[in-house]
Amino acid sequence: MxxxxxxxxxxxxxxxxxxxxxxxxxxxxxxxxxxxxxxxxxxxxxxxxxxxxxxxxxxxxxxxxxxxxxxxxxxxxxxxxxxxxxxxxxxxxxxxxxxxxxxxxxxxxxxxxVRPLTLPERGVSTAMVSLASLFEGSFTAPVAGVSALGLADYTDLILASGLPGLQHLQGRPLQIQLDGYLDRIVERDMREDGHDVRRPATLMAWLRAYAASVSTTTSWDKVRDAASAGSAVKPARSTTGPYVDTLTRLRILDDVPAWIPSHNHLKRLTRSPKHHLADPALAARLVGATRASLLRGAGETFTPLDGTYLGQLFESLATLSVKVFATSLPASVSHLRLDSGRREVDLIVERDSDRAIVAFEVKLAGEVNYEDVKHLHWLREQLGEQLVDAVVLTTGPAAYRRPDGIAVVPLALLGS
Structure with a gap:
């Protein structure tokens, strides 16, 4: 793209x-x-x-x-x-x-x-629903297409990485390359950017805790506490703060900012970013997630009541894809969450030229029910015509539009 x-x-x-x-x-x-x-x-x-x-x-x-x-x-x-x-x-x-x-x-x-490759760029799927077309749809444009990918396929693609130089690798060689990538961040890249890491093990522990928090708005303090679990001494904010700054400059951290509307009629919106690494495969590798553990619902998570770690990684893969596709419009990508957590929408894509919005929910499921779309209906009531379309990205087989106008699109079929 x-x-x-x-x-x-x-x-x-x-x-x-x-x-x-x-x-x-x-x-x-x-x-x-x-x-x-x-x-x-x-x-x-x-x-x-x-x-x-x-x-x-x-x-x-x-x-x-x-x-x-x-x-x-x-x-x-x-x-x-x-x-x-x-x-x-x-x-x-x-x-x-x-x-x-x-x-x-x-x-x-x-x-x-520049971000890692999306699924169409990897050649594993053909985009049949473009983000650009959704901005012209107004909840009525036909949405169609069939994907051959299922839950296990998405799991494999998350673990396989979207880094171009790793596309020929799998299994143990791929894991070694991902480990080497992470080691270079800690041992070389941070120092070259001007941050001398005195305790590499502390930084690696912080990265593992951050990886467990992907697709959540977990506070930096909770990430720090998780990184030092079992230790009587926790790293100071003066230590972890520079981690965030430097890793963001290196583009290893790729957080999604909170959406703050210019008209500001929506009240009590959180300003906390939603956490993401540059590539979901890096997050999976940091926490030691495997295909078997992810598919049985195991894995570290800061939000055990909201779903599985595989769900967090799938949302991270979807977020990466939407960010890449939004570059072509161009458009900004953010998330929406009331500070109570009562209402949230995973991705808000706002077109630069006219502030029109397409909203996305991401669901690790093949079928979509009312619970999956209720926040999108709420957002439509709040924004009116500014919200030109709303979509649920899934692991399911087919793209279609529900009777209520919400589009359901397998992630593999989404493109620019």
């Missing part, structure tokens, strides 16, 4: 930053379009660019500055170059978010978020 977005933007904009976690395909995507390539992870090239950034920037465009954050002056040099000449298609940057203290690239450098 990011290829289509990049092909639209590059002919019109001077500088684009492909921002996302390691191994998500940023460099491979940019290399397909670059005329000049500077790999700043390689010391000799980094030394040349650091000594004279203008030499790098004046090369044949588009100029790719891969892992740009390795040479901090590059970001500001690109920003200044765009101020002087805003001709389109000049620069591509790849990496994560700018480190603390960097000047904003707003208005000069456009950020495009």
């Amino acid at each position: 990011v290829d289509d977005v990049l092909d639209d933007l590059l002919p019109a904009l001077p500088a684009i930053l492909l921002d996302g976690p390691k191994a998500v395909g940023k460099t491979a995507t940019a290399l397909q379009r670059a005329q000049t390539v500077w790999r700043l992870s390689r010391p000799p090239q980094a030394a040349v660019v650091s000594a004279d950034p203008q030499q790098a920037l004046n090369a044949a465009p588009p100029v790719l500055l891969d892992e740009y954050q390795r040479v901090l002056p590059v970001f500001d040099a690109v920003r200044e170059a765009v101020d002087e000449d805003s001709a389109p298609g000049r620069f591509l940057l790849t990496g994560s978010a700018p480190p603390p203290g960097s000047h904003s690239g707003a208005g000069r450098i456009t950020t495009v978020r």
Whole structure:
């Protein structure tokens, strides 16, 4: 999906930053379009660019500055170059978010978020219901399609990861690669971003607790307490706070913010984010979830009364998909929850151009009943025409529209 977005933007904009976690395909995507390539992870090239950034920037465009954050002056040099000449298609940057203290690239450098592959991008399904079409549906557009995937298939796909470089792996080799990915975050990536992890075991325990909280609004204090369960000494907030900041900049944490409507007629909305890792497979690996344990309903969870850990992972997979598809519109993705927990909607997708909304509930089930759609009906009463469609994403076999207008769509059939 990011290829289509990049092909639209590059002919019109001077500088684009492909921002996302390691191994998500940023460099491979940019290399397909670059005329000049500077790999700043390689010391000799980094030394040349650091000594004279203008030499790098004046090369044949588009100029790719891969892992740009390795040479901090590059970001500001690109920003200044765009101020002087805003001709389109000049620069591509790849990496994560700018480190603390960097000047904003707003208005000069456009950020495009790159995430792991969705199910259609992996080639395991064909999208038959587009997010764009739902914005034009008004609860009446036909919704149809049949998916061959069932609950066990979705479980396998969660565990298989959407990271492009891991698509050929399965079983023990895949687990080893995921473990290595997580180890590099703790032992190398955090330090390269400027955060010295003095106790790697403490950070890994915090990550495991965070992984258990995916698709919930569990407070940071509860995550911290769970990470130190059985220990008389809990890590201080001054320790765990930087974890959140750094892991967010590295795009390992990919929380969904709470929806705060501009008209603010909905009262008592929580402002707590809903937790997600960059890839649900990382969460599953951190807590030691297996295919067998997930399918029998086992696994750590902060919300035992609300469902299973597999349900949390399925919602995380659905959230990843919706975020990717929303990039093409473009639209923002958030969640809605009253602070009492009495009303909640898993995903609110709000189109940038007109604030129109499509709302999603995510259910680990093949069939949908009134309990599954009651919050969507409530939201429709609150928002009126601003809510242009409402959808339940399921593990079921068929897409259809209920008599009440709510669309039911297997996750595998959803696309951009």
